Amino acid sequence: MVLGPLLGLLSTVLGLMKLLQKLGPEMLLPRGDSLIVDYGQILVGTALGLLVSVVALIVQRLNRMQRRSVIAGLREACSSL
Numbered sequence: 013m014v015l016g017p018l019l020g021l022l023s024t025v026l027g028l029m030k031l032l033q034k035l036g037p038e039m040l041l042p043r044g045d046s047l048i049v050d051y052g053q054i055l056v057g058t059a060l061g062l063l064v065s066v067v068a069l070i071v072q073r074l075n076r077m078q079r080r081s082v083i084a085g086l087r088e089a090c091s092s093l
Contacts, residue, residue: 016063017061020059020065022066023056024054024058027050027066028054031054034050
């Protein structure tokens, strides 16, 4: 469950490093070169990391609810014996 956000963070950091390399030491925008694609890649990596973590959280909650239901059913069945 921790892997999704970590991959998103890794993607964000690597994308920012690549973008800062393109800007150069003076931090100036290159002429005629659009950085929108680089920003897009950074945001996509971050969004995918968040999406993976949200899906993992939902699956974990559903699994927990199912386990509690099974345990409650077993307790009820054992108490009726």
